[in-house]
Amino acid sequence: MKICRVKLEQGGVSLAAIGDDEQVRFLRTEQGYITSWAALKTVLNGRKLFEVFPKMAENGETIGALSEIEAQGRLLTPLDRQEVWAAGVTYQRSQVARMEESDVAASIYELVYEAERPEIFFKATPHRVMGSGEAIGIRGDSQWNVPEPELAIVLDSDLSPLGLTICNDVSSRDIEGANPLYLPQAKLYDRCCAIGPAVLLLEDLPDKLQLRIECTIKRAGLEVFHGGANTAQLKRTLPELVSYLGRYNSFPEGVILSTGTCIVPPNDFTLQPDDIVEIE
Ligand code: DO4
Ligand code: MG
Numbered sequence: 001m002k003i004c005r006v007k008l009e010q011g012g013v014s015l016a017a018i019g020d021d022e023q024v025r026f027l028r029t030e031q032g033y034i035t036s037w038a039a040l041k042t043v044l045n046g047r048k049l050f051e052v053f054p055k056m057a058e059n060g061e062t063i064g065a066l067s068e069i070e071a072q073g074r075l076l077t078p079l080d081r082q083e084v085w086a087a088g089v090t091y092q093r094s095q096v097a098r099m100e101e102s103d104v105a106a107s108i109y110e111l112v113y114e115a116e117r118p119e120i121f122f123k124a125t126p127h128r129v130m131g132s133g134e135a136i137g138i139r140g141d142s143q144w145n146v147p148e149p150e151l152a153i154v155l156d157s158d159l160s161p162l163g164l165t166i167c168n169d170v171s172s173r174d175i176e177g178a179n180p181l182y183l184p185q186a187k188l189y190d191r192c193c194a195i196g197p198a199v200l201l202l203e204d205l206p207d208k209l210q211l212r213i214e215c216t217i218k219r220a221g222l223e224v225f226h227g228g229a230n231t232a233q234l235k236r237t238l239p240e241l242v243s244y245l246g247r248y249n250s251f252p253e254g255v256i257l258s259t260g261t262c263i264v265p266p267n268d269f270t271l272q273p274d275d276i277v278e279i280e
Contacts, residue, residue, distance in 0.1 A: 075131055171187055
C-alpha cells in the first residue's frame with residue numbers, strides 16, 4: 001500500500017493511494033478529499049492507517065496511472081509540512097568516500113562510523129524538497145556535486161513509523177570536504193533534496209531491511225553512472241537511528257529521516273545541469 005500527493009484539477013491537493021496496478025485513487029472520506037497528512041491524522045483519530053486505508057482508497061475516484069499523473073506535472077513530493085533529517089556515514093562506503101574527499105578531517109568520519117552516537121543532521125525544510133520529476137539543485141559555488149540515493153523513514157509526530165520512501169540527499173562534496181563545519185552549506189540549499197514519489201506504508205519498523213537501491217544517472221540520453229547497494233549493509237539498525245533523532249527533539253508535524261548513502265559515484269564525477277537522476 002502506497003500513498004502519494006497529487007494536485008487536484010480544480011486546485012488544491014489530495015493524498016492518494018497507489019494500487020499494485022500503479023493506478024492512483026484519491027484518498028477520500030464522506031467529508032471529502034484528505035488534503036494533508038494532518039487531515040489524515042484527524043480522520044484516523046488514533047486508528048492505525050492500515051485499518052482504514054483500504055476503505056478510504058475505495059471511496060476515492062481513480063485518477064489514472066502514476067506515470068500519467070507525473071507527466072501532467074500533478075505528482076507532488078509526498079511530504080507537506082514535515083522536516084527532513086538525515087543520518088550520515090552509516091555505510092562503510094560512505095565513510096571511505098568522506099575520508100577520500102577531506103584532507104583536514106578524514107579521521108572524524110572513521111570515528112563517527114564506529115561511535116555509539118550516529119551522525120544525524122538537519123537536511124531540509126519542505127520548500128527545499130523536490131518531488132519525482134522535478135529539478136534538483138546544483139550549487140553554483142561548488143565544483144563537485146553528487147546525488148545520494150537513500151532509504152528514508154516517514155515518521156509520525158510520536159516517531160512511530162508510517163512508511164518508507166526514497167530520498168536523494170543531494171550534496172556538495174568539495175564544500176563538505178573543505179571543512180566539516182561547512183556541512184550545513186554542503187547539504188542544505190535550494191532544491192537540495194528530492195523525496196518520493198510515494199510512501200510505502202509500514203506497520204512496524206524492523207531492525208534491518210533487505211532492500212536493493214539502484215541509482216542511474218543519464219546525460220544526453222546516455223548512462224554516465226550506475227550504482228547499486230542493499231540496505232542490509234547499513235551499520236546501524238533503523239530503530240536506533242530513529243531513537244537518536246528523537247532525543248530531546250520533537251516533531252509536531254512528523255518527520256522524514258533519511259538513513260545515509262551507500263552509493264557513491266567515482267571521484268571524478270560531478271552532476272551537470274540536465275542530468276537525469278533515477279533512484280529505485
Ligand atoms: O558526513 C557527511 C554526510 C554523510 C551522508 O550524508 C551520508 O553518509 O549519506
Ligand atoms: Mg547522505
